[in-house]
Amino acid sequence: MATVVAGARRRAQRDGDRQIDTAHLLHSLLETDPEVRETFDGGPQVARVLGYLVQRSIGYGLRWQSRVEGTAGVTPVAGWSPAAVAAMETAFARAAERGDPQDGGTGLAGGTDLLAALAGDPDCRAVEVLRRAGVEPALLIGRLRVATVPEI
Structure with a gap:
C-alpha cells in the first residue's frame, strides 16, 4: 500500500493537483499491483482505463482542478x-x-481492498x-468478492 500511496502522491504533484484523489489512487494501483490488473476483464479493459487516466494529465482532468473531490462526513x-x-x-x-491470518489477524489492506473501496463509491x-x-x-466489485472467498 505504501507503494500505491507514493505513486499517487507523485501523480498528484506532477499533475499540479493540491490533493491526492481517487483517480490518482486508481492510476497507481493499476501501475503497481498485478492482482488489481487481473481483476479487470482483460488487458484491453486495463488499457482503456489507463488511457483515461493518462488523459487526465493532458486535459481530461482539468475540470477536476477547480473543485475538491468530496465525501460527506469525512474528516479532511x-x-x-x-x-x-x-x-x-x-x-x-x-x-x-x-482478519487475514497471514498478517497476524491485523487485516493489512492490499490493492484489491482499495480497488473495492474505490469502485464502491459511485460519486x-x-x-x-x-x-x-x-x-x-x-461487476468489478463482484469479481473482487469472488476472488477473496476462501477456498474450502
Whole structure:
C-alpha cells in the first residue's frame, strides 16, 4: 500500500493537483499491483482505463482542478481529497473484517481492498474514469468478492 500511496502522491504533484484523489489512487494501483490488473476483464479493459487516466494529465482532468473531490462526513486530511481518505479507511476496514491470518489477524489492506473501496463509491473520480472506460464498478466489485472467498 505504501507503494500505491507514493505513486499517487507523485501523480498528484506532477499533475499540479493540491490533493491526492481517487483517480490518482486508481492510476497507481493499476501501475503497481498485478492482482488489481487481473481483476479487470482483460488487458484491453486495463488499457482503456489507463488511457483515461493518462488523459487526465493532458486535459481530461482539468475540470477536476477547480473543485475538491468530496465525501460527506469525512474528516479532511492535508493533501488528500475527502473521497480518497474515505477509500483508504474503507480499504483498511475491509481488510480488518477479513482478519487475514497471514498478517497476524491485523487485516493489512492490499490493492484489491482499495480497488473495492474505490469502485464502491459511485460519486468518486475513480468510478467516473472506470465508467468512461466501459468498466461497470458493480461487476468489478463482484469479481473482487469472488476472488477473496476462501477456498474450502
